[in-house]
Amino acid sequence: MVGAGAWWALYGSTWLRVTHVDVSGNSVLTAGEIREVAKVPLGDPLVSVDTDAIGERLRTRLRRIGAVDVVRSWPHGIGLKVTERQPKALLERGGKFIEIDGAGVRFATVDHPLRGVPRLVMDVPDDSPSARRFGTARLEGAAVHVLTSLPGSARKDTLAVRVRSYDAITVELTGGRAVIWGSSERGEEKARTLAALLRAAGGAKRFDVSAPGAPAVSGS
16 A cells, blocks of 8 residues: 555656756756756656656757756756856857867857857868878867866967867967977876976977977077
8 A cells, every 4th residue: 555655646646746947057058948958848747757868868959068967856846957068169160169178079159259268270181191090070179188288377378279280289379479289198298398388488489398308498
């Protein structure tokens, strides 16, 4: 009898049913957009709601959502706690700007660039060895990895990262300064080297950390 009563309370009763959906964590996406895509079945028993399917719909159809926690809020609610992707680089195409996150994922196209987000400039010919071997997505990911590896003293002054090949990535800073980074490999070592160079020779125009064990500076 207890089992039958519990089953009825969870599935048959009109009490433990979904009546509202709460959205939190969003800043660019509206709660209405998120609810529309989530398609939470209002009126259904709360226990029967497929939270995994809701999360999958949100991540698949709203690429700005990097993660979402779908929870039952007894007795009547579903909570959607979203984490939106944050742009680490902007790629200009046809007068619009593609936002790319720290994992190299293109997740949104906007009409106006967000202030303070560096540009990603791809100067890699389609028929170049780098393009054929690594592909556009991997090269973009390498560039974003460079941006996220930069020390704070350089990151705040970064205007753009320019990719000419897998081994030729350059970071453009304010004041006409440039950092020759090379490939995205050994990022932590290069970041430490660059931070030291900026402290010791902050007036220089060109910082080469492509070989972090033998860095170079030039210009003033």
